[in-house]
Structure formats: C-alpha cells, structure tokens
Amino acid sequence: MSAAERTLSIGPHARQTPRLSVLTPFHKHDPSPLLKALRGAPDGVEFVLLDDGSGSAHLLADVAHAAEALAAPVRIIVWDRNQGRAAGRNRLIAEARAEYVLFLDADMIPDAANFLAIWLGFIDWQRPYVAFGGLSLRQAAATRETALHHGLFARSDCKPAHLRERAPAQSVATANLLVRRDFLAAHPFDNGFVGWGFEDVDWALSAAQHAPIAHIDNSATHAGLDDVDVLMRKCREAGPNFARLAAKHPRQVARFAAHRTARALKLAPQWLRGVFAWLARDPMGAAPMPVRCAALKLYRASLYAEHLP
Structure with a gap:
C-alpha cells in the first residue's frame, strides 16, 4: 500500500x-x-x-x-x-x-x-x-x-x-x-x-x-x-538486501570481498560472531583501529552468510 x-x-x-x-x-x-x-x-x-x-x-x-x-x-x-x-x-x-x-x-x-x-x-x-x-x-x-x-x-x-x-x-x-x-x-x-x-x-x-x-x-x-550500536543494527538489517543483491548479480557480487568472506563463514560456529562483535566494540579501549574495522567486517559478513543459499 x-x-x-x-x-x-x-x-x-x-x-x-x-x-x-x-x-x-x-x-x-x-x-x-x-x-x-x-x-x-x-x-x-x-x-x-x-x-x-x-x-x-x-x-x-x-x-x-x-x-x-x-x-x-x-x-x-x-x-x-x-x-x-x-x-x-x-x-x-x-x-x-x-x-x-x-x-x-x-x-x-x-x-x-x-x-x-x-x-x-x-x-x-x-x-x-x-x-x-x-x-x-x-x-x-x-x-x-x-x-x-x-x-x-x-x-x-x-x-x-x-x-x-x-x-x-x-x-x-x-x-x-x-x-x-x-x-x-x-x-x-x-x-x-x-x-x-x-x-x-x-x-x-x-x-x-x-x-x-x-x-x-x-x-x-x-x-x-554512527555509533557502534547503530552500525551493528544496520549490519543486521542489510543481510536480506545483500542476499537479494547476490541473487540478482551473481557474477559481479561473487567478486566482492564481503561475499567471499560470508561464504567462508557459513560453516563457522555461532560463537565467533560474538567474538567479532566484542572486538569491534573494544570495551577495553585497547584494540588498534585496523583490528576493530576488520572485526566489524567479519561480524557483518557472518550476518550476510545467514541469508545466502
């Protein structure tokens, strides 16, 4: 409507x-x-x-x-x-x-x-x-x-x-x-x-x-x-859209780093996502920024993996 x-x-x-x-x-x-x-x-x-x-x-x-x-x-x-x-x-x-x-x-x-x-x-x-x-x-x-x-x-x-x-x-x-x-x-x-x-x-x-x-x-x-909470919420919301994108453009999206990582994480244990989220949040204030960015990308890819066939 x-x-x-x-x-x-x-x-x-x-x-x-x-x-x-x-x-x-x-x-x-x-x-x-x-x-x-x-x-x-x-x-x-x-x-x-x-x-x-x-x-x-x-x-x-x-x-x-x-x-x-x-x-x-x-x-x-x-x-x-x-x-x-x-x-x-x-x-x-x-x-x-x-x-x-x-x-x-x-x-x-x-x-x-x-x-x-x-x-x-x-x-x-x-x-x-x-x-x-x-x-x-x-x-x-x-x-x-x-x-x-x-x-x-x-x-x-x-x-x-x-x-x-x-x-x-x-x-x-x-x-x-x-x-x-x-x-x-x-x-x-x-x-x-x-x-x-x-x-x-x-x-x-x-x-x-x-x-x-x-x-x-x-x-x-x-x-x-955005702050970390909003970033992670958007990652969760984006999963179905990423799967739709991959279905419409399989050849192009297969070359995306996010798609390759999501494929690799499909069989990973669920607890790994919690580790990625913890590193991205960096509650101890000790993680270097490149590590936090990599952790967020892995967290995001693990969510995308749920929606890929």
Missing part, C-alpha cells in the same frame, strides 16, 4: 525548466545542515526533498525553515509512513523537473564552496549519463562514539576518482550521484530493497550494463557517522 502524501512548495517559482534537481530523501534525520551549506546555489537549480515517514512536525518545520533560506525553488514531499530508500528515490525522480538530478543524502555536507557549480560545469562539458563525485570525511570529526565508523569509512569509502574508476559500478553510492533523469526513468531503483543497504549498489551494477559511469573529484563529507 502506498503512503499518503502531501507536498510543501517553498521559495520562488522557477520561471523556466531547471538545469539540475537536487534530490534528498530523509527519515528522522535533519537535512537542514546540508541545505544551509547549499545556500547561494546557482540559478537553474531546484531542490526536492522527501520526508519518508519521519512523523515529526518539529523536524518538518526545521527543514521548511532551512529551505526558505535557500531562496531557490524547493518542494518537500511528506509521506505519512516509511516506504524505504529505493521507493523514496523513485518518488523523487518522478517529481524532478530538470534534465539531470543529483542525489545528495541528508547527512552530507559538500566540501567545495562551488560544489553545485562544479556539477553544472561537468554537465555542460561531458553530458554524462551517470557520474559519482566521491565521499570524504574532511568536515567530520571522529568522536569516541563514532571512531569505528570514521575508521571504517575512511578505509573503504573515501577514495579519489582515479581509484574509484578501477571498479566504477562497485564504487558508486547515491550519497553524491549525478544521473540523467531520462536514464533514471528507464532504469529505476528496485523497490524490493527495503530497510537498509545495497539498493544503490544494485542500481549501479544494473546501470553499468547500459551506460558508462564517470567518476570525478567533487566530494561531499559524510557528516552523519
């Missing part, structure tokens, strides 16, 4: 078709810092946000206030209940008006002051089907609670374009992704991915069969780092 929705229109009305639609879904996470960072956007940019069932009037009021300060056309779609990341992005695609859309997650902060201008220039120069700008931690300080996520993300996700190009589809995330809207209309996200994880990897692996994926260095900081 589809969620009931309403739409808030904020700011000036676009006098002509925008050149770029910035699309941001959010669920109980305030995208106001992102909107603040995007003030002074170039002409021809519209912003479309989706409140995916947050159910908070206070949060929605804060987002609307931040949207007003953009002085650009903004629409906020509000769903009465959560529909998931894939469905939310498909709804944003349908609402977008520009030839190109830029997915920016609610917890991202652009690293360059001219971040949107760089994307617009790349559109004019290359006319890409798909392009990924990259992720960073330049503006994200590691706290004691988020140190593990900071360490893991720095090692796995913060890579320059020339390294991402070695595995262009596998190196894509919808946190900072530019796509032609007509290409998205022909190749939408799979709504079968619910909960957390892998809907963007699935989309990228499918998209790469139809168009090249470009990579540029126009990064945004992942400012919404």
Whole structure:
C-alpha cells in the first residue's frame, strides 16, 4: 500500500525548466545542515526533498525553515509512513523537473564552496549519463562514539576518482550521484530493497550494463557517522538486501570481498560472531583501529552468510 502524501512548495517559482534537481530523501534525520551549506546555489537549480515517514512536525518545520533560506525553488514531499530508500528515490525522480538530478543524502555536507557549480560545469562539458563525485570525511570529526565508523569509512569509502574508476559500478553510492533523469526513468531503483543497504549498489551494477559511469573529484563529507550500536543494527538489517543483491548479480557480487568472506563463514560456529562483535566494540579501549574495522567486517559478513543459499 502506498503512503499518503502531501507536498510543501517553498521559495520562488522557477520561471523556466531547471538545469539540475537536487534530490534528498530523509527519515528522522535533519537535512537542514546540508541545505544551509547549499545556500547561494546557482540559478537553474531546484531542490526536492522527501520526508519518508519521519512523523515529526518539529523536524518538518526545521527543514521548511532551512529551505526558505535557500531562496531557490524547493518542494518537500511528506509521506505519512516509511516506504524505504529505493521507493523514496523513485518518488523523487518522478517529481524532478530538470534534465539531470543529483542525489545528495541528508547527512552530507559538500566540501567545495562551488560544489553545485562544479556539477553544472561537468554537465555542460561531458553530458554524462551517470557520474559519482566521491565521499570524504574532511568536515567530520571522529568522536569516541563514532571512531569505528570514521575508521571504517575512511578505509573503504573515501577514495579519489582515479581509484574509484578501477571498479566504477562497485564504487558508486547515491550519497553524491549525478544521473540523467531520462536514464533514471528507464532504469529505476528496485523497490524490493527495503530497510537498509545495497539498493544503490544494485542500481549501479544494473546501470553499468547500459551506460558508462564517470567518476570525478567533487566530494561531499559524510557528516552523519554512527555509533557502534547503530552500525551493528544496520549490519543486521542489510543481510536480506545483500542476499537479494547476490541473487540478482551473481557474477559481479561473487567478486566482492564481503561475499567471499560470508561464504567462508557459513560453516563457522555461532560463537565467533560474538567474538567479532566484542572486538569491534573494544570495551577495553585497547584494540588498534585496523583490528576493530576488520572485526566489524567479519561480524557483518557472518550476518550476510545467514541469508545466502
């Protein structure tokens, strides 16, 4: 059953078709810092946000206030209940008006002051089907609670374009992704991915069969780092989605390190998972960060193993 929705229109009305639609879904996470960072956007940019069932009037009021300060056309779609990341992005695609859309997650902060201008220039120069700008931690300080996520993300996700190009589809995330809207209309996200994880990897692996994926260095900081409890919850939620990904793309996913590790752990005793979790949490404060990161990856792979045939 589809969620009931309403739409808030904020700011000036676009006098002509925008050149770029910035699309941001959010669920109980305030995208106001992102909107603040995007003030002074170039002409021809519209912003479309989706409140995916947050159910908070206070949060929605804060987002609307931040949207007003953009002085650009903004629409906020509000769903009465959560529909998931894939469905939310498909709804944003349908609402977008520009030839190109830029997915920016609610917890991202652009690293360059001219971040949107760089994307617009790349559109004019290359006319890409798909392009990924990259992720960073330049503006994200590691706290004691988020140190593990900071360490893991720095090692796995913060890579320059020339390294991402070695595995262009596998190196894509919808946190900072530019796509032609007509290409998205022909190749939408799979709504079968619910909960957390892998809907963007699935989309990228499918998209790469139809168009090249470009990579540029126009990064945004992942400012919404999680503590260990949240990381482990997301690992548990991602298991069914990882299995769906592997079933849809068996040849590609078989090359993923996470898949090989999950296969190796299928016959491992259950108590090993507790050891991995204990090392990742590091209650004694003695484990080096590379050890904690490796332990979390093994914990995650042991959960994926449960859902693989």
